[in-house]
Amino acid sequence: MTEGFFFRAESFFNFASYIDAAAKESSYNPYYFYGGRSLHEQSHGESFLNLFKGRLSNRRPALYLLDEPEAALSPARQLALLRILHDHEMSGRSQFIIATHSPILLGYPGATLMSFDSGSIEPISYRETPHYIITKQFLNAPDNMLRELFKDE
Template identity: 35%
Template sequence: MPLRDYPIRRLTEDPSNVLDRGQWPASLAPVAQVLDQGLDLTPATILVGENGSGKSTLVEAIALAYGLSAEGGSTGARHTTRSTESKLSYHLHLVRNAGTTRRGYFLRAETMHGFFTYLEENPSRTGDIPFHDMSHGESFLELAVDRFRGDGLWVLDEPESALSFQGCLTLLTVLKDLLAAGHSQVIMSTHSPVLAALPGAEILEAGPWGLRPRAWEDLDMVTNMRSFLESPERYLRHL
């Protein structure tokens, strides 16, 4: 097997802690597929799909199984408010590539306000950014630029929720540069055609079928957005 320089090469179910397939989230087809068949990961994996399809559940579980904080941060973050995450991480086994970094960071848009407060109350040795003095999108980007450095596993859950079109392009640049430097891995769930266009990423579409590889130009969110921008009145007539 060739040597790989990114942290996680495969997801499998922990054989000593099998999850009941009738129990959520194993009842979601993409989750069941990962548990039943495993999933090979590339340096960049992007999960797309409708709300409730299971993509964020998988991304969250990977982050937790890696040792990252459920509400965002690195392996050292201890911020927690109300626990809402699934138990999937306890049933996942991450097959790591030998000799790779154990660093990482998890960013999820829905918990950022509380996470910013945690960071301001627990500044790093060099001080920290006044996140609450910025807009939500500005602070999100500032955090990504500041923390996403060097080698690591960079996990993002629907980051476009905080970002403008230009903000998505900026984040795309950060992720592209990390991958180009080598030894890093990006796992992201998104509804954004811009972020899904990350160069070299494998795109997996989540749905009732499970997970299936898709080309960017064939994604429903790409064709639907293109059609809407070309003729919004066709859509608005049917709302």
């Protein structure tokens, strides 16, 4: 049997509330899978990362659809998520489809990147993605980019 999980940042609050309701109505502790306590009681980034750890913990064949999973994750936690994805992928029974703007997540080794920007779906290389280009330009010369951005003021 194939399993899966669809994650959308906008749905996180409702999911966390569902886990809280399940904890009140059940004799087992669902928090065990999500960092040991309510996702609402954790920091935003910590709760997102614990959600991924908990949901990606089974080893059955699965398809995971993640819509902007980086929404609450710092760069360090995005790297931690990459490690979670990698460890899970190594089982050979999972596939991930991820919509992201994160140049960190886009950098996943061996990922097939597809661009939806031109009205059609086209393959794109990592260094050709607008997210990589803009981030690289900013990190290489933040003063220049900010000066250009605010030149009318």
